[in-house]
Amino acid sequence: MSDDALRTDGGTAAVSRARRTLGEMTAGEASLYGVLTLAAAFYLVPIESGLVTSFKTGTAIIETAPFAPPGGSGFTLEKWQTAIDALLRGMGNSLLYAVPATIISALVGSITAYGLTIPNWKPSYKALVLAIIIAGIFIPYQAVLVPLTQFWSQWVQLGEILSFVWALGIPDDYVGIVELVITHVAYGIPICTLLFRTYYKTMSDEMMESARLDGASLRRVYRRIVLPLSGPMFAVVLIYQFTQIWNDLLFTLVLVSTESSAAAPVVLILAGLGTSMEGQDFALRMAGAFFAALPTLAVYILFGDEFAEGVAA
Amino acid sequence: MFNFYRRLHRAISPSAGDEDARTDGGVVSEDAPAASDPGADSGVVDRIGSEIDRRFGSDFVESSIFWLPPFLLMALFVYGAVIWNLFISLTDYQGFANAPDYSNLDFGMYTRALADSGFIDAAINTLILLIAFTVGTLTIGLILAILIDRGIRFENTFRTIYLLPMSLSFVVTAQFWLWIYNFNNGIANGVIGVFGLGPVSWLGNQAIVLYAVIFALMWQFSGYAMVVYLAGLRAIPDEHYEAAKVDGASTLKMYWRVIIPQLKGATISAAVVLMVFGMKAFDFLYSLVGGYRPPNGADILATKMVREAYANLEWAYGAAIAIVLFGMALAVIGPYLVYEYRRDNL
Numbered sequence: 001m002s003d004d005a006l007r008t009d010g011g012t013a014a015v016s017r018a019r020r021t022l023g024e025m026t027a028g029e030a031s032l033y034g035v036l037t038l039a040a041a042f043y044l045v046p047i048e049s050g051l052v053t054s055f056k057t058g059t060a061i062i063e064t065a066p067f068a069p070p071g072g073s074g075f076t077l078e079k080w081q082t083a084i085d086a087l088l089r090g091m092g093n094s095l096l097y098a099v100p101a102t103i104i105s106a107l108v109g110s111i112t113a114y115g116l117t118i119p120n121w122k123p124s125y126k127a128l129v130l131a132i133i134i135a136g137i138f139i140p141y142q143a144v145l146v147p148l149t150q151f152w153s154q155w156v157q158l159g160e161i162l163s164f165v166w167a168l169g170i171p172d173d174y175v176g177i178v179e180l181v182i183t184h185v186a187y188g189i190p191i192c193t194l195l196f197r198t199y200y201k202t203m204s205d206e207m208m209e210s211a212r213l214d215g216a217s218l219r220r221v222y223r224r225i226v227l228p229l230s231g232p233m234f235a236v237v238l239i240y241q242f243t244q245i246w247n248d249l250l251f252t253l254v255l256v257s258t259e260s261s262a263a264a265p266v267v268l269i270l271a272g273l274g275t276s277m278e279g280q281d282f283a284l285r286m287a288g289a290f291f292a293a294l295p296t297l298a299v300y301i302l303f304g305d306e307f308a309e310g311v312a313a
Numbered sequence: 314m315f316n317f318y319r320r321l322h323r324a325i326s327p328s329a330g331d332e333d334a335r336t337d338g339g340v341v342s343e344d345a346p347a348a349s350d351p352g353a354d355s356g357v358v359d360r361i362g363s364e365i366d367r368r369f370g371s372d373f374v375e376s377s378i379f380w381l382p383p384f385l386l387m388a389l390f391v392y393g394a395v396i397w398n399l400f401i402s403l404t405d406y407q408g409f410a411n412a413p414d415y416s417n418l419d420f421g422m423y424t425r426a427l428a429d430s431g432f433i434d435a436a437i438n439t440l441i442l443l444i445a446f447t448v449g450t451l452t453i454g455l456i457l458a459i460l461i462d463r464g465i466r467f468e469n470t471f472r473t474i475y476l477l478p479m480s481l482s483f484v485v486t487a488q489f490w491l492w493i494y495n496f497n498n499g500i501a502n503g504v505i506g507v508f509g510l511g512p513v514s515w516l517g518n519q520a521i522v523l524y525a526v527i528f529a530l531m532w533q534f535s536g537y538a539m540v541v542y543l544a545g546l547r548a549i550p551d552e553h554y555e556a557a558k559v560d561g562a563s564t565l566k567m568y569w570r571v572i573i574p575q576l577k578g579a580t581i582s583a584a585v586v587l588m589v590f591g592m593k594a595f596d597f598l599y600s601l602v603g604g605y606r607p608p609n610g611a612d613i614l615a616t617k618m619v620r621e622a623y624a625n626l627e628w629a630y631g632a633a634i635a636i637v638l639f640g641m642a643l644a645v646i647g648p649y650l651v652y653e654y655r656r657d658n659l
Contacts, residue, residue, distance in 0.1 A: 032460060032463065032465065035460060036460055039457060039471075039475065040471060040474045040475070043475055043478060043536070044474060044477075045500065046478075046486075046489040046493055046500075047478070047481075047489065049489070049492065049493065049500055050488065062497075062498060065503065066495075066498055066499060066500045066503065067500060108383045111379050111380075112379065112384065114380075115377070115378070115379025115380030115381075116376075116379075119370075119373075119375065119379075121370025121373040121376060122368075125369055125373075127654060127657075129384060131650055131653075131654055132384075132388070132392075133384060134650065135391075135650055136391040137589070138585065138645075138646040139391055139639070140589070140635075140642050141593070142595070142615050142639075143394070143395050143398055143636065143638060143639035144390065144391065144394035144398060145398075145618070145619065145622065145631075146401050146628050146631055146632045146635065147393075147394040147397035148394060149622075150401070150413075153411075154412050183390070185386075186386050186387055186389070187390060187391070189383050189386065189387040190387060190391075193383070218372060218375050222379070243480055246482070247481070247484070247485075247596075249482070249483065249599060249600065250595060250596060250619070253599070253623070254619075254623065267482055267596075270484050270485070270600070271484050271487075271599060271600045272603045280491070282492050282495070282498075285488045285492070286488060286489070286492065289484075289488035289489065290485075292482070293481050293485045296480050296481065297481070299480070300477065300480035304476070307476070307480060308472065308476055311479065311537050311540060312540045312541055312544050
């Protein structure tokens with residue numbers, strides 16, 4: 001909260017920059033805030049209505065307005081209970097690949113961006129390599145799916161390479177998790193490199209140049225100077241990548257494939273939750289949606305600024 | 314042998330004469346080992362290494378350990394896979410066979426696509442989705458950015474709220490919108506009911522469903538467009554606003570004539586990213602129905618590709634559709650990357 005107060009101060013400072021039409025009437029200002037609040041409602045209502053619905057009984061769903069809170073008799077935690085039971089193992093599986101894949105891709109992105117920004121080699125070649133890497137951000141993943149399936153099923157049979165792991169009693173479905181980590185790292189390199197690249201470009205290179213003149217190797221410069229200064233960008237990249245990887249459905253669908261698998265990630269289970277012969281159980285779906293979104297919501301609420309920076313780059 | 318190499322190199326490389334002009338020590342170390350110890354293996358390595366240095370820059374070889382392995386991994390998974398996909402699309406691969414038969418390549422899958430009305434519909438829907446979604450999202454984002462940029466209080470709170478949906482998974486937002494578009498109890502029918510309209514079967518009516526989906530996607534990503542535009546607006550010097558004011562331009566005119574034209578860069582980069590998000594609408598449509606077949610009228614290439622390959626096991630056909638999708642993406646991002654490269658923005 002105190003944080004918020006600080007930020008509003010920043011906002012008023014912007015006003016004093018005198019860019020805005022200062023002498024405007026309060027009526028105009030009031031309508032401005034009116035529009036902004038309406039827009040905020042537009043963005044919040046789907047989420048709010050999902051939240052209240054997740055606490056409703058079957059009859060309350062039909063009888064109360066979709067955005068109204070459940071009355072005393074219409075309130076139930078049963079759907080959350082069911083959703084958590086169904087999704088908890090998926091949550092664990094998702095963490096199992098999202099966390100390592102996020103950390104590795106951030107590190108790799110930082111190293112790649114360093115090699116393509118700070119060392120002294122021909123800028124036009126650097127830009128070419130970068131262009132080839134950055135183009136990878138925009139590839140529709142559909143264009144690589146069939147080869148990806150071929151690659152993991154026929155060419156690199158991780159399941160056999162890791163047979164010693166399954167011998168320990170871990171279900172061999174978990175090979176999908178390992179595949180997801182490697183796949184997400186590979187496809188995460190372009191965006192992570194781009195984010196770090198924009199950051200390193202603005203770094204003052206005096207310190208690095210003098211270190212280089214003193215005979216420090218590139219590795220030393222990275223470890224002693226660049227890496228310690230990369231903290232803020234690591235926050236941005238880790239948050240952005242975690243959200244992306246956690247939220248992705250397509251790769252989990254292709255690499256893990258069934259929601260009944262022991263290694264099924266949370267998005268995969270959620271996509272099929274609450275559909276049955278009797279029709280759709282909306283309260284259950286909403287509870288599941290919220291539960292699955294908890295990690296990304298928490299990250300967003302705690303680190304919203306870093307997230308905004310990540311998406312803006 | 315070495316002299317021969319050097320002479321050959323001098324002959325083919327027009328810039329070889331510039332060696333002496335270099336200020337750093339590279340030239341000295343380059344000649345020294347070759348002169349003192351010609352023919353030794355280490356000399357050859359050094360020689361080639363420094364030759365590369367001269368061509369690419371002094372840190373090229375040493376820095377390659379940083380970027381080359383990730384570059385190769387990325388290239389294998391992105392470019393290798395796309396090329397591989399192209400080959401698969403030329404085979405007749407289908408069913409439970411382990412691998413395609415590459416001995417007989419033809420364009421059969423592409424002619425099949427052109428004769429498939431489902432493919433044509435999906436292609437048209439994809440175009441509609443990309444264009445309507447991108448234009449709509451940019452417009453909303455721009456309006457929000459301009460409003461927020463007017464020095465309001467609680468700027469951060471508003472911004473956080475507008476961007477919130479973007480942190481959610483398509484799988485999650487699809488659940489929300491499924492509920493909103495519910496025929497009997499959904500908010501959408503409630504809202505238009507106030508005006509005496511509806512109820513409308515948002516997801517059941519073929520003519521409407523695609524736009525209902527586009528609206529949901531706009532809800533999710535207009536906050537992103539706002540953030541990009543906000544950054545663009547902040548980069549415009551205050552004097553431009555003041556000059557327009559002095560000229561007596563109305564606020565609306567000022568934005569239209571002076572400010573918006575300066576947001577070209579922001580618009581282009583946001584549009585490219587939004588199109589990429591639009592192509593990922595697969596996750597949303599899949600979650601909406603919990604399966605490979607989206608509601609009738611909302612099939613796009615992304616969903617059709619996955620359905621053909623993973624539900625119908627028509628691998629080659631799926632690969633061909635993927636190539637078409639890739640071509641569409643390339644038509645957007647190719648010019649964009651050239652544009653950024655020319656502007657030295659990479």
